[in-house]
Amino acid sequence: MGTMRILRVYEEPGPDEYRILVDRLWPRGIRKDRVDVWLKDAGPSTEVRNAFGHVPEHFAAFVKDYRAELATNPAVDEIRALAKEHEKVVLLYSAKDHRQNQAAVLLDFLNGVDTPGA
Numbered sequence: 001m002g003t004m005r006i007l008r009v010y011e012e013p014g015p016d017e018y019r020i021l022v023d024r025l026w027p028r029g030i031r032k033d034r035v036d037v038w039l040k041d042a043g044p045s046t047e048v049r050n051a052f053g054h055v056p057e058h059f060a061a062f063v064k065d066y067r068a069e070l071a072t073n074p075a076v077d078e079i080r081a082l083a084k085e086h087e088k089v090v091l092l093y094s095a096k097d098h099r100q101n102q103a104a105v106l107l108d109f110l111n112g113v114d115t116p117g118a
Contacts, residue, residue, distance in 0.1 A: 002087035004110065006103040009034065009092040018086035020079060022103050024049065027094035035092060037082065042075035044102050059100045066102060070109045079110065 009027050013019055021027075021035045024043030043049070044066045052062035070076055083089045093103035108114065 002083065002089065004083055004089045004091065004107065006091045006093060006101075006107050008096075008098065009094050013090050013092075014088065017088040017090045018082065019090050019092055020082060021092045022079075022106055023092070023094050025094075030094075039075045039078055041073065042079060042106060045069060049102075054095060054097060054100070056100060062100075063105050066105050067109055070106065076110065079106075083110075 007013055009021060009023070009030055019034065019036045020042075021038045021040075022042040024040045024046070026038070044052070044062070048062065048065045048069060051065070052058045079089075079091075091103045091107055093101050095101035095103075098104075
C-alpha cells in the first residue's frame, strides 16, 4: 500500500494521485473529471451527518457513530483495495473544516488510529 492523505475537493491534488471522493453528496461546482471514483457509501449516513451538522461540540459523538458505521461498511474494503492498486491515494471531502470532517475520521480508521479530539 502506498501513501494516503485527505484533501478538500476544491484544492489541487498532487501529481499522480488517485482521487477518491468520500462524501455522500456530490460537492457543488465540482466537475466529474476532478474525481477518479466516487464512493458515496464511504461517507457517514444521513442520520450521523445531520446529527453532527459540522458543530464542533458534536464532533466526538460524530466520530463514535461514524467509526461504528465504518466497522461494517464494505466501502472501507473498496478503499483498501484501491490503495493497493495505486501508489498515491487522496481521499477528497468538501467540508470547510480541515480537521473535523468525515475524511479525517476515515483516514484515521483506515490507519488504525483514534481520531484526535474525539
